[in-house]
Amino acid sequence: MHSPDKTTPEISSDALIDSLQQIIPLDSVLFEKEDLKPYECDGLSAYRAIPLVVVLPETIEQVKQILTLCHQYRVPVVARGAGTGLSGGALPHEQGVLLSLAKFTNIIDINPKRRIATVQPGVRNLAISQAADQYGLYYAPDPSSQIACTIGGNVAENSGGVHCLKYGLTVHNIQQLKIITIDGELLTISGSGLDSAGYDLLALMTGSEGMLGVIVEVTVKLLPKPERAQVILAAFDDVVKAGEAVGNIIAAGIIPGGLEMMDKLAIRAAEDFVHAGYPLQAEAILLCELDGTNEEVSQHILKVREVLKQSGASEVRTARDEAERQVLWQGRKAAFPAVGRLSPDYYCMDGTIPRKQLPQVLKAMADLSAEYELPVANVFHAGDGNLHPLILYDANIPGELERTEEFGGKILELCVEVGGTITGEHGVGMEKINQMCVQFNSLELQQFHAVKAAFDPDGLLNPGKAVPSLHRCAEFGAMHVHKGELPFPELERF
Amino acid sequence: MNSDISQQLQQQVQHAFERKAALSIFAGNSKAFYGRSDARAASAEILDVSGHRGVLNYEPTELVITARAGTPLREIEKLLEENGQMLPFEPPAFSDNATIGGTIACNLSGPRRAYTGAARDFLLGCKIINGKGEILSFGGEVMKNVAGYDVSRLMAGAMGTLGILLEVSLKVLPVAEMESTQLFQCTAAEALDRMHAWSQTPLPLSASSYHDSTLRVRLSGATEAVKAAVDTISGETVTAAEQYWQQLREQRLDFFTEEKPLWRISLASDTVSLGLPADYNEDNCLYEWGGALRWLKSDAPAETIQYAVAELDGHATLFRHDGDNNVFQPLTPGLMRIHQNLKQAFDPENILNPGKLYPEL
Ligand SMILES: Cc1cc2nc3c(=O)[nH]c(=O)nc-3n(C[C@H](O)[C@H](O)[C@H](O)COP(=O)(O)OP(=O)(O)OC[C@H]3O[C@@H](n4cnc5c(N)ncnc54)[C@H](O)[C@@H]3O)c2cc1C
Numbered sequence: 001m002h003s004p005d006k007t008t009p010e011i012s013s014d015a016l017i018d019s020l021q022q023i024i025p026l027d028s029v030l031f032e033k034e035d036l037k038p039y040e041c042d043g044l045s046a047y048r049a050i051p052l053v054v055v056l057p058e059t060i061e062q063v064k065q066i067l068t069l070c071h072q073y074r075v076p077v078v079a080r081g082a083g084t085g086l087s088g089g090a091l092p093h094e095q096g097v098l099l100s101l102a103k104f105t106n107i108i109d110i111n112p113k114r115r116i117a118t119v120q121p122g123v124r125n126l127a128i129s130q131a132a133d134q135y136g137l138y139y140a141p142d143p144s145s146q147i148a149c150t151i152g153g154n155v156a157e158n159s160g161g162v163h164c165l166k167y168g169l170t171v172h173n174i175q176q177l178k179i180i181t182i183d184g185e186l187l188t189i190s191g192s193g194l195d196s197a198g199y200d201l202l203a204l205m206t207g208s209e210g211m212l213g214v215i216v217e218v219t220v221k222l223l224p225k226p227e228r229a230q231v232i233l234a235a236f237d238d239v240v241k242a243g244e245a246v247g248n249i250i251a252a253g254i255i256p257g258g259l260e261m262m263d264k265l266a267i268r269a270a271e272d273f274v275h276a277g278y279p280l281q282a283e284a285i286l287l288c289e290l291d292g293t294n295e296e297v298s299q300h301i302l303k304v305r306e307v308l309k310q311s312g313a314s315e316v317r318t319a320r321d322e323a324e325r326q327v328l329w330q331g332r333k334a335a336f337p338a339v340g341r342l343s344p345d346y347y348c349m350d351g352t353i354p355r356k357q358l359p360q361v362l363k364a365m366a367d368l369s370a371e372y373e374l375p376v377a378n379v380f381h382a383g384d385g386n387l388h389p390l391i392l393y394d395a396n397i398p399g400e401l402e403r404t405e406e407f408g409g410k411i412l413e414l415c416v417e418v419g420g421t422i423t424g425e426h427g428v429g430m431e432k433i434n435q436m437c438v439q440f441n442s443l444e445l446q447q448f449h450a451v452k453a454a455f456d457p458d459g460l461l462n463p464g465k466a467v468p469s470l471h472r473c474a475e476f477g478a479m480h481v482h483k484g485e486l487p488f489p490e491l492e493r494f
Numbered sequence: 495m496n497s498d499i500s501q502q503l504q505q506q507v508q509h510a511f512e513r514k515a516a517l518s519i520f521a522g523n524s525k526a527f528y529g530r531s532d533a534r535a536a537s538a539e540i541l542d543v544s545g546h547r548g549v550l551n552y553e554p555t556e557l558v559i560t561a562r563a564g565t566p567l568r569e570i571e572k573l574l575e576e577n578g579q580m581l582p583f584e585p586p587a588f589s590d591n592a593t594i595g596g597t598i599a600c601n602l603s604g605p606r607r608a609y610t611g612a613a614r615d616f617l618l619g620c621k622i623i624n625g626k627g628e629i630l631s632f633g634g635e636v637m638k639n640v641a642g643y644d645v646s647r648l649m650a651g652a653m654g655t656l657g658i659l660l661e662v663s664l665k666v667l668p669v670a671e672m673e674s675t676q677l678f679q680c681t682a683a684e685a686l687d688r689m690h691a692w693s694q695t696p697l698p699l700s701a702s703s704y705h706d707s708t709l710r711v712r713l714s715g716a717t718e719a720v721k722a723a724v725d726t727i728s729g730e731t732v733t734a735a736e737q738y739w740q741q742l743r744e745q746r747l748d749f750f751t752e753e754k755p756l757w758r759i760s761l762a763s764d765t766v767s768l769g770l771p772a773d774y775n776e777d778n779c780l781y782e783w784g785g786a787l788r789w790l791k792s793d794a795p796a797e798t799i800q801y802a803v804a805e806l807d808g809h810a811t812l813f814r815h816d817g818d819n820n821v822f823q824p825l826t827p828g829l830m831r832i833h834q835n836l837k838q839a840f841d842p843e844n845i846l847n848p849g850k851l852y853p854e855l
Contacts, residue, residue, distance in 0.1 A: 113690045113764050136694060158640045165637065171644065172615050187828045192807035193760030194607065194786045197823035198833055198851065199656070200614055203647030207640045224696045247555035253578060253668035293696055296719035352636040354556055384637035385556075424638035432641070439641050443628045447840070451643050454835035467642065 007463050008095055011073035013052050020055055020097070023065045028103075030054040039098050042083040042090040043145075046347075046401060047430050051078070051092035058103045060178070060186065060216050067214065068184035070097055076463050077182070079210040081122060081153030084145045086348055087429030089157065089209050089465060096463075099214060101152050107131050108217070114192075115222045116175055121152025121215045125159075128220060137222035140167035143425070144333055152215045158207030160425040162258040162289075162332070165383035169425070171206040173221050179205060179213035182456045187213070204451070209427050210462040212455040226291035229257060231325045232304055234313040235282035239263060242284035243358040245311035246382045249288065252307050254300055257291035259383030260332050263362075266339060266377040266390070273338035276331030279315055286313075286382065287332055335379045336390065343375075343392035347404050351415030352424035355385045364414055365389060372407040374400075386424035387415070413438050428466045436466075437473035445470060496548030498562070500629065500660050506541055507658065507845075508627030514843045517541045519654040521564050522591030525600055527814055529653055530821045532849025543595055543658065550661065551635065554579055557666050558618065558635045563595025563659040570594055574666055582610040582667045586743045595659040601651030604743040605701035605712070608763075608783035614650035616665045622649060622657035625841025635663045648836075654847040655855055656840040670700070670714035674724050675735030678709040682781070683766065685709040688727075689784045690764060697723045703742055704781040705749055712739060742782070749780045749789070755815045757790040757799055761808025769802045770794055789813075796820035822851060830854060 009016065013031075020029045030036060031053045040048045052075075057063050070077050076096030083090050092098045104120035107127070111117070112135035117128055125146040129138040142161035143149055149159070155177065160169045167173070177189045189205060190196040205212060236242040242261055249256060262270065264283050271278045278285060286308070290300045301318060308316045319325035331338075340346050353361050362378070369376045379388045389411055393404040412422040412435045422428070422435040436445070448467040452459065468476075510517050516538035520526075547564040554577045561570055567587050574580050584604030585597045598620070603612040619633025622645075633639055633646035649657055678688070685704040689711070692699060698715035710732065713723045724731065732738065741747050750756065759768070763785035770776040774794035781788055792799065796812055800823050803810040809823035825833060830852070837844065837855045849855070 112694060114762055115693065158644070160638055168611070168615065169638065171647070172611060181828075181832075185828050187832070188826070189829075191760075191809060192762035192765075193809065194783060195601070195612060195651075195760050195809075197809040197811070198825050198829065199652055199836060200601075200647050200650055201829070201832065203614060203644045203650075207644055212643075224694055227696050250557060250668075251555050253671065255667065292715070293698065293719045293722060295722040296698070296716040299716045299718045352638045354553075354558075354636060356553065356556060381638070386638045419634070420636050421634055421639040421641050423641050424636070425640060427640055428642070436641060444630045444632070444642070447624065447628075447630055447645065448642050450839035451645065451836065454832060454839045 007074065007076045007093070007459065009073050009075040011075065016073065016075060017053055019069055020053065020066065023069070024055060024057050024062050028056040028058070030056070039080065039083070039092055039100070042080070042085040042088060044086050044088045044429070044431055047088040047091050049092045049094050051094065051098040052096055054098045054100060056100050056103050060180070063099070063180050063214055063216055064184045064186060066097070066099065067180055067182055070460060071183050071458070074458060074460060076460050078462050079152070079156070079214050081150035081156070082124070082148050084149040085153060085157060085429060086350070086426040087423070087431040089427050089429035089462070091430050093463060101150065104152070104216065110135065112137060116219050117222055118217065118219045119151055121218060122150050125149050125151055125154055132222050136225050138225050139173065139220050140223050141170050141173055144336070151218050151220065155206055155215055155218055156208065156210050157425065157427045160381070160386070162260055162381065164381065165259060166255045166257050167223065171203055174202065174206065174218060175221055176219035177202060177205055177215055178217035179215050181213050182458070182460050186216075207427070209429060209466045211452055211466050212461065226257070227293045228297045229289055229291035229325070230297050230301055231287055231289045231319045231328050232301065232308065233278070233317045233319075233328055234286045234288065234308040235279040235315040236284045236286070236312065237282065237314050238312070239284040239362055240359045241312045242286055243355065243382070245286060245308055245313065246355060248307050248311050249304055252303055254290075254304060256288045256304070256383060258287065258289035260287045261285070261380040261382035262332065262335060263378040265375065266335050266379050269338040269342050269377060270331040270335050273341060274327070274330045274334050276327050278331055282314065287328060332379070339377045339390045339392065342377075344394040344396065345392075347391040347393060347408055349387065349389045349391065349408050349411050350423050350426040351412050351420055352384070352386045353415050353418050353420035355382070357418040357420070361387070361414060361418060365411060368407055368410055372403055374404060374407055381424070384424070385420065409435060430465055433465070433468045433472065434476040436468050437476050442470050442473070445473070497545055498548070499546045503541065503543065503546060503658065503660070504623055504627055504629055507623050507625070510539060510845050511625060511627050511843055514845065515539060516845050516848050519543060519658055519847050521593040521596045522566065522589060524587060524589035524592040525596055528600060529850045530819050530853070532853065534848040535850065538848070541658065544593060546660065549573060556635070557637070558663055559666055560635055560661060560663040561594050562661055563593060565594050566590070567592040567594055567597055575669070578669055579666045580669045581616065581664065583607055583613045583616055584743055585613060586745065588744060594662060598650050598662050599652065599654050599659055605703065605739050605782060608702070608786055609700050610667070614647045617646050617650050617662060618665055619663040620646045620649055620659055621661040622659055624657045625843060625846050629660065633663065637665060653850050655837060655851050656846070658846065672717040672720040673700070673712060673714045673735070674720050675710055675712045675732040675738070676724060676727055676729030677732045678729045679707055680709055681707070685781065686764060686766070686785050692727060693784050697726065701739055702782065702784050705779070710738065749791070752791050754791040754793055755818065756813045757792060758811040758813040759788040759790055759803055759808060760786065761788070761803060761806045762786070765806055765808070769805065770798065774798070800824060825852070
């Protein structure tokens with residue numbers, strides 16, 4: 001159903017497996033059906049494919065040799081971290097090698113003076129903060145999947161978390177990368193300083209979804225742990241008021257450490273699941289975390305409470321202690337699985353919108369929900385406009401997955417329409433490839449392909465993902481109408 | 495004074511593309527000293543972006559501003575100030591004519607950079623004309639956007655060699671409620687030690703500098719937080735500190751007036767010595783960014799400085815000079831190959847500011 005592309009290797013699978021076994025130990029080359037099965041999908045399980053072979057190298061030299069081999073015989077390569085991605089980015093290629101970085105789990109160095117940590121790509125996000133904790137430092141970007149996802153995957157997706165508005169995304173928190181290009185060359189991108197000579201390849205690699213090179217080492221920046229963090233919960237009888245409150249907090253000159261919103265359905269699901277004490281009658285709640293020095297937090301709490309009340313909050317509650325703070329966050333962090341309990345399946349979307357468009361977008365989403373007869377729960381990184389609508393469906397009902405995907409696509413197109421984007425942090429992968437045709441015109445897509453070719457002219461790294469071919473867009477019949485021009489005029493209509 | 499001359503600019507690029515004629519991109523001309531002066535540039539046609547100006551969208555509560563590239567930096571800073579906000583990377587202007595496009599193209603950032611981020615960190619999106627004369631948009635006006643490669647940030651620091659900036663969207667932040675600058679007399683080694691110790695604790699630091707045996711540290715944030723931090727780090731509170739940081743940012747301190755080439759050296763903050771031969775007077779340094787940026791006045795040959803800095807995994811830029819063309823740190827062959835491929839991808843006829851960054855580009 002979701003086949004990425006049709007690249008075929010110029011080597012038989014037996015010969016390929018044989019050659020791979022020359023590079024890495026036998027037990028690090030998997031090719032039996034039952035060994036391949038665990039790799040058939042990432043966090044987006046609707047998309048599955050069995051790779052030809054899975055390799056688990058342990059050294060940079062081995063990765064170099066594997067890529068050189070694949071390059072020589074035109075074998076597609078898909079890199080994989082923990083496989084928690086939500087857009088099918090690590091979906092295997094049926095004719096290709098799945099390159100797992102799972103054995104690259106060493107923390108190479110932590111330098112508290114320079115406030116950096118140099119780690120292998122398979123190190124888990126949370127493990128970095130845990131290792132830095134002894135120095136009073138931490139790694140700021142905190143995707144909800146942080147106990148499982150790898151830093152290599154985080155760089156490849158430019159992952160965010162609940163603290164992005166204040167502390168930035170992955171791209172703002174890394175200093176150096178080592179990558180291996182498809183022809184087996186090791187490149188060190190950026191150095192020991194805060195910037196580097198030449199083009200910003202560090203930014204270009206971040207969020208490149210395994211399309212430009214394989215990341216084999218990451219140096220991340222660390223921050224001092226805030227002296228204190230405190231969370232305020234505010235309840236609203238109207239989502240629009242909650243949205244306005246977010247703007248009012250920022251207008252007051254405060255950038256909270258975290259600023260999250262949940263709608264009624266998400267509140268109820270989370271409350272049933274973790275009993276965080278959320279107000280069930282509210283239409284929306286905001287969780288606003290203030291962090292920094294003791295004095296700063298005290299000062300800002302008073303101010304934010306005031307702003308929330310003036311914005312019409314029906315209840316404003318400050319966590320009295322760390323335990324209560326943890327409980328309030330637990331509800332938010334468990335929102336996905338909590339919503340998952342309401343329905344056999346759920347589908348998580350990831351658009352970003354200018355915050356002021358929230359009322360219109362929520363309204364349009366409610367209309368679509370009625371039209372498709374599928375309920376939606378909303379979890380929202382409110383501070384930075386990143387929406388995570390969760391569509392509830394049942395994959396066992398014939399046609400319901402397809403309806404859900406179509407509904408999801410409509411939501412993303414809506415985000416583009418109001419000036420936003422189809423993905424804030426989960427990436428395009430396989431999933432949003434059609435919506436790329438909505439967000440970008442053919443010239444822009446061609447420019448992306450040219451960037452790809454600058455690194456990987458044969459298109460062997462993660463083929464068919466992230467950037468659609470113009471043909472695909474024509475088939476999809478995307479509605480990117482740019483200043484009245486017909487989209488893809490050079491292509492025949494289907 | 496809003497005007498949209500994108501059509502005209504596009505036609506000029508298309509025309510140059512057809513004729514394979516080099517274009518030299520200008521706007522405010524405030525940073526003409528910066529970068530290489532290539533023979534190809536001398537005979538190039540001028541592409542003047544300064545007429546393409548105007549703020550297109552500014553919503554303080556969305557923390558975003560979008561402006562045409564030729565909009566004067568001063569105009570943008572004034573508008574933000576009126577709304578209690580700022581460009582968090584404190585860009586140097588070097589002249590009243592500086593434009594926002596030139597600022598982003600050079601990716602220059604001021605004293606706050608080490609604590610809040612560089613120009614590239616605040617760039618959310620841009621509209622460009624590539625070397626084929628195509629108008630393209632990347633990124634957008636939202637904080638989080640991972641659709642497609644991050645072409646916007648690639649433009650920051652590319653100095654026009656990959657595309658002409660038409661519009662940029664930037665994240666802005668509220669100005670701090672209070673600022674205070676503390677001063678200490680100490681040696682360079684002591685200054686580095688202090689800066690490192692402080693930056694490992696959650697103090698509201700926003701700038702630091704060391705020269706002439708004097709360490710200055712700026713604290714910015716909520717009033718109570720700054721007051722408490724002043725108590726913690728002590729030192730002498732500087733009056734008229736704002737003026738000092740302004741002069742540092744614009745390179746108007748005495749240090750910068752000396753008649754020698756000025757080097758900008760970016761490296762690990764705890765570097766003690768650059769390892770230059772003794773007669774090159776490496777003590778003649780001004781430190782910024784907690785030690786991660788060093789300004790050096792030196793007659794040493796470019797090769798000597800760049801070799802020494804490469805050994806430290808840093809990079810050295812000949813910031814102000816009289817004719818030496820080894821301006822930017824040489825790239826490894828592997829990185830140069832990628833740079834050339836990218837140049838080819840955006841500007842296949844090599845007409846946009848040829849040779850401005852490297853002779854090969
Ligand atoms: C419950 C849950 C919550 C989540 N919450 C968040 C969230 O809050 N914020 C957020 O941003 N994301 C979130 N995610 C998505 C996901 O966790 C992130 O995208 C994460 O960065 C993926 O890391 P991974 O190691 O699992 O990568 P994978 O899924 O294995 O791979 C992701 C992509 O990166 C590429 N890749 C992986 N490693 C490398 C490498 N070394 N070199 C080159 N390319 C590589 C792959 O080819 C693929 O394209 C969530 C996922 C789940 C399941």
